[in-house]
Amino acid sequence: MEEYAREPCPWRIVDDCGGAFTMGTIGGGVFQAIKGFRNSPVVSGRPVGLLRSRGPVAGGGDGAGDTFLLASSQGVSHRLRGSLTAVKTRAPQLGGSFAVWGGLFSMIDCSLVQVRGKEDPWNSITSGALTGAVLAARNGPVAMVGSAAMGGILLALIEGAGILLTRFASAQFPNGPQFAEDPSQLPAAPLPPSPFGDYRQYQ
Amino acid sequence: MPVAVGPYGQSQPSCFDRVKMGFVMGCAVGMAAGALFGTFSCLRIGMRGRELMGGIGKTMMQSGGTFGTFMAIGMGIRC
Numbered sequence: 001m002e003e004y005a006r007e008p009c010p011w012r013i014v015d016d017c018g019g020a021f022t023m024g025t026i027g028g029g030v031f032q033a034i035k036g037f038r039n040s041p042v043v044s045g046r047p048v049g050l051l052r053s054r055g056p057v058a059g060g061g062d063g064a065g066d067t068f069l070l071a072s073s074q075g076v077s078h079r080l081r082g083s084l085t086a087v088k089t090r091a092p093q094l095g096g097s098f099a100v101w102g103g104l105f106s107m108i109d110c111s112l113v114q115v116r117g118k119e120d121p122w123n124s125i126t127s128g129a130l131t132g133a134v135l136a137a138r139n140g141p142v143a144m145v146g147s148a149a150m151g152g153i154l155l156a157l158i159e160g161a162g163i164l165l166t167r168f169a170s171a172q173f174p175n176g177p178q179f180a181e182d183p184s185q186l187p188a189a190p191l192p193p194s195p196f197g198d199y200r201q202y203q
Numbered sequence: 204m205p206v207a208v209g210p211y212g213q214s215q216p217s218c219f220d221r222v223k224m225g226f227v228m229g230c231a232v233g234m235a236a237g238a239l240f241g242t243f244s245c246l247r248i249g250m251r252g253r254e255l256m257g258g259i260g261k262t263m264m265q266s267g268g269t270f271g272t273f274m275a276i277g278m279g280i281r282c
Contacts, residue, residue, distance in 0.1 A: 022280050027273045154236055161232045 009110040017103035024098025028091035033083045036090075040082025105131045121159040128155030218282045225278030226271040233270025237263035 007015055108127035113119055132151025136143045216224075241262025250258045 019277070019280065023273060023277045026276045026280065030272065150240070153239060157232050157235050161228055165228060
């Protein structure tokens with residue numbers, strides 16, 4: 001994690017991109033497996049929802065519960081197949097969008113580091129907002145502003161949590177903060193004040 | 204990992220500890236974000252009063268869980 005944090009800037013982009021892709025794929029796999037299992041059409045019951053239904057979970061949940069009672073073991077295997085289909089379809093997509101986000105984010109982050117000549121939380125907040133804006137650029141200015149605000153607020157929350165955790169944890173266990181932060185946010189995080197200033201020299 | 208022992212001689216936390224910590228932190232961030240965005244979206248669709256509280260709570264739980272899971276995975280793939 002520490003050598004990750006000190007990744008020199010151009011390579012950080014590749015690293016973030018790949019990390020985000022992996023994270024999105026695995027996470028998307030987990031979530032889509034559950035979702036595909038619940039929403040899968042079953043042979044014995046009525047098809048409760050398509051795999052691509054993105055609607056509120058509560059509506060689909062009741063129907064899925066009904067059909068789950070009806071479903072035989074064959075239904076379960078069908079559900080597993082539906083789950084597999086959902087994972088195969090959706091997880092790489094989510095990984096791809098995560099990778100786009102992460103790559104663009106750290107590109108802007110690196111550019112800001114280059115331009116401003118320092119690394120602080122404002123870098124990542126700004127680059128989160130800019131990333132949101134750029135990725136929503138095709139949806140018009142209103143969507144851009146909304147998406148930028150969302151990205152900025154989200155990154156500000158993450159940075160704030162990281163800073164809080166650093167302060168909180170540095171009093172208790174000195175090894176806490178280095179892993180307690182989101183890795184893609186770590187490069188821009190400020191160096192914590194006392195025990196970690198010399199901490200980095202241990203490597 | 205370059206450092207196995209911290210300044211105070213504490214050994215490095217295990218992988219599972221990191222994943223747990225990632226989940227807790229992601230959960231906290233996700234809940235805060237869910238409170239913010241959930242308030243807006245629930246107000247926008249016209250919820251008020253007790254219903255609004257329920258809607259916000261649900262959004263907070265959902266986004267906390269999602270964020271926590273993703274951050275735990277993000278911790279897990281790097282250790």
